[in-house]
Amino acid sequence: MAARPPPPNLVVNLFSHYGLLKKIKINENKKMRLSFFFILFLMTNTALCLTVVLDPGHGGFDRGAAYGSAQESKIVLMLGQKVKEYLEQEKLKVMLTRSKDEFVSLKKRVQLSKKYEGDLFVSLHANASSDQRAYGLEFFLTPNKRSASFASPNSTKAVANTSANIDTSTDDAIELSKTKDVSKILKDIKLNIQSKKSLKLSRTLQNDLPGNIKQAPFYVLTQTQMPSVLIEVGFLSHPKDNKKLMNEEYRNDLALKIADSIKRYTRANYPAANLLDENTPTPR
Ligand SMILES: [Zn+2]
Numbered sequence: 001m002a003a004r005p006p007p008p009n010l011v012v013n014l015f016s017h018y019g020l021l022k023k024i025k026i027n028e029n030k031k032m033r034l035s036f037f038f039i040l041f042l043m044t045n046t047a048l049c050l051t052v053v054l055d056p057g058h059g060g061f062d063r064g065a066a067y068g069s070a071q072e073s074k075i076v077l078m079l080g081q082k083v084k085e086y087l088e089q090e091k092l093k094v095m096l097t098r099s100k101d102e103f104v105s106l107k108k109r110v111q112l113s114k115k116y117e118g119d120l121f122v123s124l125h126a127n128a129s130s131d132q133r134a135y136g137l138e139f140f141l142t143p144n145k146r147s148a149s150f151a152s153p154n155s156t157k158a159v160a161n162t163s164a165n166i167d168t169s170t171d172d173a174i175e176l177s178k179t180k181d182v183s184k185i186l187k188d189i190k191l192n193i194q195s196k197k198s199l200k201l202s203r204t205l206q207n208d209l210p211g212n213i214k215q216a217p218f219y220v221l222t223q224t225q226m227p228s229v230l231i232e233v234g235f236l237s238h239p240k241d242n243k244k245l246m247n248e249e250y251r252n253d254l255a256l257k258i259a260d261s262i263k264r265y266t267r268a269n270y271p272a273a274n275l276l277d278e279n280t281p282t283p284r
Contacts, residue, residue, distance in 0.1 A: 050266055051093040053118035055220060056080035057125040060103030065128035067236040075245050076124040077101060079233065079255050083124075086259035092266065110223040119270070120201065120262065121228035123220050126245060128237040135238035137211030139202040140230040142195070142221035190225075197227035197269060204265040205231065208257045231258065 056076040058064035064072030077098070084094040095116040097109040104112075113121050127138065198221075202213045221228050233254060234241035244250045 049091075049093055050119045050270055051095060051116055052087055052262060052266075053095050053097065053113045053116055053121045053224075053226075054080045054083055055097040055109055055113075055121065055123040057123060058103075059098050059101055062103050065126055065236045067128065067242055070126075070236045070242050070246050072126040072128075072236060073101065075126050075236075075251070076233070078248075079251050079258075080124050082252055082255035083122075083258050083262075086256055087262060090259070090263050092263070106219040106223075109220055113220075113224050113226065118224075118226050120266070121220070121224045121226050122201075122258070122262065123218070123228070123230040125230060125232050127232040127235045129235055130237075132237055132239075135235050135241045137209050137234060138232040139205055139211055139213045140216045140218060140221065140232065141198050141202055141213065142228070143215040143217055194225075194227050198229055200269065201227055201262070201265045202229050204268075205229065205258065205261040208261045209254070 056073075056079070058073035059077065060073075062073065064076070066072065077100075080096055081099070084096060087094045095112070095118065097112050098104045109123075127134070199213075205211075206213060216230075218230050221230055234245050236242050236245065
């Protein structure tokens with residue numbers, strides 16, 4: 001009977017953006033010196049540098065919602081710049097789809113997210129409603145393709161019983177795709193992982209910032225190839241929200257909470273990411 005190989009005394013897990021990529025077992029039989037340099041190489045080279053794409057909505061002639069002196073395009077730009085500042089202190093790479101008061105088309109925003117090779121896409125908007133009682137934050141996800149609530153392609157802001165309608169079963173996606181070719185199956189899996197991660201990100205945000213998670217086929221959500229969420233940071237049509245969003249101190253606090261949520265989400269979902277220690281507070 002052949003002798004069993006000695007158990008590995010070290011297991012190295014290699015992670016890609018989408019999870020565990022490879023388990024490398026290193027045992028005593030291998031040259032220790034080689035292993036040492038290999039591990040050193042892994043430690044210095046596999047730490048991911050994550051890129052967060054922040055997308056302040058509107059800009060230029062497109063002012064978005066405007067109530068009194070409050071303008072959505074200006075508020076979300078100031079907010080986005082602050083979130084960027086906080087995230088950069090966390091060793092995250094942050095790219096803005098616009099960094100000044102200029103018009104950037106939705107198509108261009110999606111193209112930029114690809115060009116920047118973003119790992120996460122966070123779009124920032126402020127809401128408005130004819131119902132003056134509407135207030136607070138909302139987190140939007142792209143609708144599940146199989147959700148009946150979004151069957152109409154003309155639906156622009158349909159809102160469903162959100163998180164419950166998101167099917168997060170990867171097995172299910174594979175089962176439904178048996179007749180499709182391999183590339184379509186892979187695309188389905190990728191979309192499914194994207195949906196799961198988008199939902200996780202929204203839930204992490206919801207922990208710090210109470211608000212409802214909803215679904216809507218916003219262009220920047222349906223077209224981006226990475227986990228994405230659109231945050232409506234408040235209703236400019238509501239007097240209290242309007243006043244808060246016009247206040248710099250409130251906006252900075254909101255930006256800090258958004259940054260902290262993104263930081264927590266990335267730490268939990270990208271274990272190989274090169275982030276600051278969990279207990280390091282975000283400097284203000
Ligand atoms: Zn908007």
